[in-house]
Amino acid sequence: MLVPCAVRRNPKRQCRQPEPLLDPPALPSTTGPLPASVRNSIAARRPAKAPKPMPLTAPTPPTLAHATTFHQFSAATTTHSVQAALLEWYALNQRRLPWRIPYDPVLAPSDTKPQSLDPQRAYEVWVSEIMLQQTQVKTVIGYYHRWMDAFPTIQALADAPLEQVYEIWAGLGYYSRARRLHEGAQHVCRALQGQLPSQPDVLLREVPGVGRYTAGAIASIAYGQPAELVDGNVIRVLTRWLAFSGDTTRASGVQWTWQAAQQLLDRSVPGHWNQALMELGATLCTPTQPRCAQCPVKPWCKAYQQMHRPTQFAQEAQSSLEAPEIEECHLCLPLDPSLDKSIITQYPRKQPKKPPREEDCDVYIIEKPPTHHAQDPTYLLVKRPSEGLLANLWEPLTIEALNASECLAGQANSSSSTSSRAFSSIVISRLSAFTGDNPCFSDATEFAARHPGAVLVGSVVHVFSHIRKTYRVHHIRLDNDHASTQLIDEPPHSCNGEDDKHDPQLLAHARQSLDSSLARSFIWVSATELSTMAIATASKKAFKLLNDWKAQRSSKSPKHLARKRPRSTTATKPKPNATLDHFFATK
Structure with missing residues (x-):
């Protein structure tokens, strides 16, 4: 039986949705804004917006x-x-890993525990865990072997001077870790009979430099104590x-x-x-x-x-x-x-994380050229303070720049170049004793005119965990005819005249920083000795910048000399000029 068309249905056909009502045409602008009642009526007639699909x-x-x-x-x-x-x-x-005892599940749990207190095992775990803090395993392996060769026992570490500890640690970074190991070993040998405690709470309380994580590692790994980390x-x-x-x-x-x-x-x-x-x-x-x-x-x-x-x-x-x-x-x-x-x-x-704060400083690499006694040039290094960032490490003469908040009122926006010139003024005036010159120079440029070794080489950036520091590297090359092997003990020369152009607080800060640096230990080291010393990575970057700068200058010198090579003094007979008939000659 045929189904009437009005009744026939297509199951695939969807019902037609009513079209939304359109907004009325906008009224001419001459009529002014629409009344609130009209706007509300129009808004009520608009279809609601479909909600955004929710994530799955x-x-x-x-x-x-x-x-x-x-x-x-x-x-x-x-x-x-x-x-x-x-x-x-x-x-x-x-x-x-060299500090790890392999785990074998075939053995009974009692066989995998230390049978007795092993101070040597505890010392090895302690050293490895301190080295592994903020350092990759592949980097630590070589340093661990070097350390154990130099300080095979905790007593050997306690007896070693801090300078030797830094030398073995050099290049691993975060030198405070090495200092804490050294101080902790001295305390253990002096107060704990040379044996690290087995309980984590005792380790945490009795051993300087041991935190909660390190205490748990030593107690669980070396002594088998049920301590988490x-x-x-x-x-x-x-x-x-x-x-x-x-x-x-x-x-x-x-x-x-x-x-x-x-x-x-x-x-x-x-x-x-x-x-x-x-x-x-x-x-x-x-x-x-x-x-x-x-x-x-x-x-x-x-x-x-x-x-x-x-x-x-x-x-x-x-x-x-x-x-x-x-x-x-x-x-x-x-x-x-x-x-x-x-x-x-x-x-x-x-x-x-908060972005590291910005700091800058001036680094003065002071060099004495080779002599008939020494084949290598020598450099002046100053020991940093015993506390704070990079404590007790050697570095070139470094003067921290003032922060804006520390400047005088009205001088808070002093530029880095201004402070750099002020610091250079003080450093150069102090270094005049090396060259036999007494006049004060207001800028390194004036000193460079008489001693071409004093130049601004460039800048390097080093990022610590909380500081992004810019080092402006200056190179001062002393003259062997006047250079002394020791710094003078008298205060910096009083610089009058040109120094008055700079901020007095900047100059006072520079003098104070320089005197504080030179009051600590300072040494002259050769380029060969410098490669094995415990200096911070930032100082290594400064020396590398200087070496690259020297290499760039030396690479340009031969080409420059080749262009300026004088003519030979041997008399040569000049060739006669060609005549006009020469151009018409039959070839």
């Missing part, structure tokens, strides 16, 4: 309410499974495993990480467990490119679940609040969906 990922804490217990593995069996999986992976993938790798691993998005730099976040490390600690093999955690963070669970496919703990990792199974993640987070007397978590911060990276790499959460 689950809500992230704290928009998704969850309990504090959500940041734990659900059962003891899960914790045991995580421990077994990580230790099995560590046994097969651990790196062979937390470093950057461990923080990253734990926050991803347990989806903790709290700020790990705040006190509450720090407390959470240490509690989580304590709860997950495998007390049967604490040293190997701690090393396995750090190994996972260093090799697989890296900050920006984690290799989750190879991770042995992937089945239990909550951050991985949040990214790949968001619905299940959200359900578990909500169900964590259903148990009675459960406290809601208020530490977690929301993950940022605008960041162009995965959810996993947003753990751990940290507050943005």
